[in-house]
Structure formats: C-alpha cells, structure tokens
Amino acid sequence: MRRVLYPGSFDPITNGHLDVINRAARLFNEVVVGVAINEDKQPLFTTVERVDLLKEVTKDIKNVKVVSFSGLLIDAVDNLKAFAVIRGLRAVSDFEFEFQMALMNRELSEECETIFMMPSTKYSFVSSRLIKEIANNNGDVTSFVPKLVDDALKNKLK
Secondary structure (H helix, E strand, C coil), rough: CCCCEEEEEECCCCCCHHHHHHHHHCCCCCCEEEEEEECCCCCCCCHHHHHHHHHHHCCCCCCEEEEEEEEHHHHHHHCCCEEEEECCCCCHHHHHHHHHHHHHHHCCCCEEEEEECCCHHCCCCCHHHHHHHHCEEEEEECCCCCCCHHHHHHCCCC
C-alpha cells in the first residue's frame, strides 16, 4: 500500500491544502493528513478543532485519514507506516525551508522520502497566516477556505 503523510499545522485549512489533498488522493492509496502539535506555535484553533475541521472537509475523499501527531516528523512517518511525506510548495520562497527539512528528515531516516506538490495557481498565494489576518480584520475569505472553515473563523474571532 502506498500511504503518504501530509503534515502541517492547518490553522486553518485552506482551499490550497484541500487542492493538494485531493491531488495526492488520486496518486496514492492512502493520504494521512497529520495535524502537527507544535508547542512553539500558538494556533488559533485547538488540535481537536483542526482535526475535526479536516475530517469534515475531507469526509467525501475515501482514501484520506486525519490524525494528529507530536514530536519528530520521521517518527510519525514510521508510526503511520507511510512511505513518503507530501509537502506543499506555493512559491520559490517555500522551497529553501522545505528542501532543508527534507534533507534533514532523510539524514535522520534514510527511508523518509519527501514529495513536493504545488497547489493550483489560483491558491499559490494563499496561506493560513494570511487567512487569519484577513478574517481577524473582518475581510472576506470565502474564496480561500471551505464554508465550514469560514464559519469557524467567524465564530472564533467574534
């Protein structure tokens, strides 16, 4: 079975994330979307909220599973029995960081492969950070996130 892990904070999930998930689901037997628990970040949504939002917006994609994980990415890859990690690249500026992380992961575990996927061009500028900033200032993010996420943002930022 070709199982891949698509890790991220997904705070919140965007249409760009969903685009990558949908395309990965066509390429692999199973896509595990892993919500990373990072003590250094202060997310807007709790881990449980992010997992629940992801489960809901991916419920119609039969070969997608949503989990949370903490610790090293390579440990999650091993625990989930994934053969590779999917990383989204929006722009060249993302590549340097992602490339360093991929090389470090391979150094820590020779079996940890990284596959880079680009979202559709219409989402190439969308980031969770920008979505939160726009939503926090009462901007319209409906074309960048699923309706469920837009509603969750509005409720969270009341």
